[in-house]
Amino acid sequence: MNHFFAVFASKPPITKQIESVQHCFSEIAQTEIVAINDPTFFAICLGHTSWTHLEKSSFQRNELTFIGSARLDNFEELLLEFPKENLASQEQLILALYEKFHEKAFERLLGDFSFLIWDAKNQSLCCAKDPIGVRPLFYYQSKDGIIFSSTITAIRAYVGLGQLSINQKYLAKELKNYPVEVGETFFKEIHRLKPAHFIQVKSATTILVEKRFWEFQKIDTSAFASKKEVYDELRRLFRQAVETRLRGVKIAATQLSGGMDSSAITVIASRLMPKENLHTFSFVLNEKTRAFSENGIDEQVTQNSIIDYAQLHQENHHLSDGFYYKDSFECYDQSNQIMGGVANSDAIWQDTMFKQASEWGVELMFSGFPGDEGISHPGGSYFFEYFHQLDFVWMLKQFISQPYIFAKQVYRYLSARFSKTTKKGYREIQKNRNLLNPDSPFHAELKDSSFGFNSSFRQELINKVFRVHSCLRTESEGLYASQYGIVTAYPMADLRFVQFALSLPLEYFNPKEFSRPLFRKICEGILPDDVRLQKKQNGAMTLAFAEYWKKEQLKDFATWSIRNSLGLFDMNKVFPADDFDLLNRKVERNKIDYLVEKNRVNHEK
Numbered sequence: 001m002n003h004f005f006a007v008f009a010s011k012p013p014i015t016k017q018i019e020s021v022q023h024c025f026s027e028i029a030q031t032e033i034v035a036i037n038d039p040t041f042f043a044i045c046l047g048h049t050s051w052t053h054l055e056k057s058s059f060q061r062n063e064l065t066f067i068g069s070a071r072l073d074n075f076e077e078l079l080l081e082f083p084k085e086n087l088a089s090q091e092q093l094i095l096a097l098y099e100k101f102h103e104k105a106f107e108r109l110l111g112d113f114s115f116l117i118w119d120a121k122n123q124s125l126c127c128a129k130d131p132i133g134v135r136p137l138f139y140y141q142s143k144d145g146i147i148f149s150s151t152i153t154a155i156r157a158y159v160g161l162g163q164l165s166i167n168q169k170y171l172a173k174e175l176k177n178y179p180v181e182v183g184e185t186f187f188k189e190i191h192r193l194k195p196a197h198f199i200q201v202k203s204a205t206t207i208l209v210e211k212r213f214w215e216f217q218k219i220d221t222s223a224f225a226s227k228k229e230v231y232d233e234l235r236r237l238f239r240q241a242v243e244t245r246l247r248g249v250k251i252a253a254t255q256l257s258g259g260m261d262s263s264a265i266t267v268i269a270s271r272l273m274p275k276e277n278l279h280t281f282s283f284v285l286n287e288k289t290r291a292f293s294e295n296g297i298d299e300q301v302t303q304n305s306i307i308d309y310a311q312l313h314q315e316n317h318h319l320s321d322g323f324y325y326k327d328s329f330e331c332y333d334q335s336n337q338i339m340g341g342v343a344n345s346d347a348i349w350q351d352t353m354f355k356q357a358s359e360w361g362v363e364l365m366f367s368g369f370p371g372d373e374g375i376s377h378p379g380g381s382y383f384f385e386y387f388h389q390l391d392f393v394w395m396l397k398q399f400i401s402q403p404y405i406f407a408k409q410v411y412r413y414l415s416a417r418f419s420k421t422t423k424k425g426y427r428e429i430q431k432n433r434n435l436l437n438p439d440s441p442f443h444a445e446l447k448d449s450s451f452g453f454n455s456s457f458r459q460e461l462i463n464k465v466f467r468v469h470s471c472l473r474t475e476s477e478g479l480y481a482s483q484y485g486i487v488t489a490y491p492m493a494d495l496r497f498v499q500f501a502l503s504l505p506l507e508y509f510n511p512k513e514f515s516r517p518l519f520r521k522i523c524e525g526i527l528p529d530d531v532r533l534q535k536k537q538n539g540a541m542t543l544a545f546a547e548y549w550k551k552e553q554l555k556d557f558a559t560w561s562i563r564n565s566l567g568l569f570d571m572n573k574v575f576p577a578d579d580f581d582l583l584n585r586k587v588e589r590n591k592i593d594y595l596v597e598k599n600r601v602n603h604e605k
Helices: 015-028 075-079 090-108 152-159 168-178 227-245 260-270 300-308 328-339 350-356 384-388 392-401 404-417 426-433 458-466 468-482 495-500 517-522 548-558 581-601
Strands: 003-009 035-036 041-046 063-071 112-120 124-129 138-142 147-148 190-191 197-201 252-255 280-283 315-320 364-366 487-489
Touching: 003 015, 003 063, 003 112, 003 152, 015 041, 015 152, 015 328, 041 063, 041 112, 041 328, 063 090, 075 090, 090 112, 090 124, 090 197, 124 147, 138 152, 147 152, 147 300, 152 190, 152 328, 168 581, 227 260, 227 364, 227 495, 227 517, 252 350, 252 468, 260 280, 260 300, 260 364, 260 517, 280 300, 280 350, 300 315, 315 350, 328 350, 328 468, 328 581, 350 364, 350 468, 384 392, 384 404, 384 458, 392 404, 426 581, 468 487
Parallel strands: 252 280, 252 364, 280 315, 364 487
Antiparallel strands: 003 041, 003 147, 035 041, 063 112, 112 124, 124 197, 138 147, 138 190
């Protein structure tokens, strides 16, 4: 992922501020920096595929300049729009599309991207972000101009903490265990461009307005005459999703948890590239950490089964049984440097894996996220859709063929509908996790949108794939990976793959034989049956030693006096030693307190 920083201002940027951004970038990426100077526009670009490795002309077309990061899945198809031109790079292609279609060009892009297009002739700027939100793009506006950047830390370095204030409403949501809004960040003045949105900037004093350019649309799958044809098409799209992300990559890796999603990606990748260039990385338990794990689940058996089945090199299978940080404070400092403060869905736990992967020259890291949320959904509530659509024919058939099961479905649907949640014990869970000061006015202001009821199963699937967490997690993983020159890739979020699967008749999600029915059928011929038909283990974690690490963090903070500088914490909250969920919340409170102190300014103190 390329990092970038741009200032669109009414006056030239101050040299000292630019130097602070350059220093910030040098800390998070080991690459040289290339700058653009224009009367009212200044940009810094860096990254392992930036101008330091490509000719500058690759990022320019007439008076348009591309600044940012992009990987296009439909690169070859889009080239057909310009049969008489030799567009050698994705950046040139995006500029050509923008020149021809303006903002309508963004609707045609499939892939992961966040970028700016500077129009020197018209002294205007346009920025856009992909539909999932994999690549980050933040912005800050003042009376002097607008700043865009791929990192919060670069904006923080440029404007200084004195111009920023901590977003207390954002922190209150974290303390209440409520989902945050996708545009919110730790700093009130810094905003995240929403996925599938763009902004046009006519001048440095433009009032920024985000506009949506893409919505999920159900497609017609009726041309496929049989289920076999449907599954064959899904396998083709799955393979294509992996293949397009491998374009131009020599050394790749997968995060092999042992689950179906990452296992299937690993096998497909092994069939598309030299096996000696494919690495796998797994978090596992060791003799020390196993004693701290409540369930002791360790997926090394499945991991090794995939290594053998795909005939991968055993020496390329790398295990992590701990983090490289010497203590929690070093860990949180790293989080502050990469994420720029408290970050929802912070992927700091992936940092060690990316660091290890960089030592083997890995350029791209595959993840199975967000599989469970979409294509490999368990399917247990598939029948909600039939009630939602008032499909009386289906109801009658279900009642006649399976009266007992139908009665259970009716009860479950009505229970969820009237309680407005599908999460058992939801209100009690949220009450226990609440860390916000009981006297805080945010209690009355904030509304809980987690674990909500959705009567449409199809819409639930769509909402889960494109939810805020998908953007925040993929964005965070990418930021940690990029400091080591690694790009993250998510085949399970491929738009063509997801759109086809989520447009199918809902019978494909019916877990009559087994849970996760659609993906298990897709994986016939991809996974060995001992993995494909494995029972989903509740409590199996990618980060196998999570319990140990949380308890170590509590030890590190044993002598830390909670400052509670903003008065947001419930200081009377009790954290029983035998309740791991609440101990996890205590760790979150400690981390928030520490990062608030790192980012507070004098007027807040």
